[in-house]
Amino acid sequence: MRVLLPLLFLLSAPAMADSRMEAAPLANVQLKDPAQERQAKALMETIRCLVCQGQSIADSDAEMAGDMRSMIRERIEKGEQPEAIRKWLITRYGDWVTYEPPLSSTTLFLWSLPALLLMAGGALALGRIRRKR
Template sequence: MAVNPDEVLADPALEARARALSAQLRCMVCQNQSIDDSNAELAKDLRLIVRERLARGETDAAVIDYVVSRYGEFVLLKPRFEGKTLILWGTPVMLLVAGGAATLLAARNRRQRPLVADPLSAEEEGRLDQLLK
C-alpha cells in the first residue's frame, strides 16, 4: 500500500472507510491504479482530501461526489450506472444481440435456398457423356 504513516487517521473506523473509498478512486497520473496503491503526489493529495472530508463527518457518498465534481467520472475505477453511461454499459449487449440475430437470419436464408442445381441442358449432357467415355 502507498499510504504513508503520516496520512493514517487515528480512528480505525474512519481509516477503514478512507481505505475503502481510496480503493474506488483512480490515480489520475497512473490511471491503472487506485489512489490507495499509487505513490504519485496527486494520489497522496487525493488520499488526504478523502481523509479530511471523512474527519469532517461527511458520508462516503458525499466524499465520492466531491472528488467526482473536481476530477470527473474518470476518477472512478468503476463507473456509475447512470443515463450518461447507459451507452457504455448497453453497447456490448446490443452488439451481442445484433450479432446473434444476424447469424440466425443468415442461417435461415441458407437453409431456404434449394441445394439442387438446375438440370443440365441436352448439350451439356452430351458433352458430359463424351468426357466420361
C-alpha cells in the same frame, strides 16, 4: 495475468519528480476508528490516481495520490459521507476520476451487459436443444 510488465514509467518521468516534503499527515496513516478507515479505504480503492493513471489512489506511490488519501481520510474523520466526497471529486475531475461508472444513460448499457449477453446467448443455445416428443 497479462503481459504484465509493470512499468511505472509515468512515475519515473522527470516531470513527476518528487518534492522534498513528507507525505501528507494521513496519506499513509490509518484513521483510529476502524469503521471510518474501512469507509475511507473503500472510497480510495475506487478513485483513480491522476498522476499514474492506471492505478487507484489506494495502490499508488505518487505524492498526489498520497495527498488525496490524506484529504479523504480527514474528511471521513470529520463525518463526511464517502459518496459526498466522490461527488465533490467528480465535480472537479469529471467521471474519469471514479472507477465506478456512475449510473447514467451511457453506462446503463454497460451495467445491463451481463443480462443482455446471457439472454442473447441463452436464446442461441436453446435452438440446439432436442425437444422432448
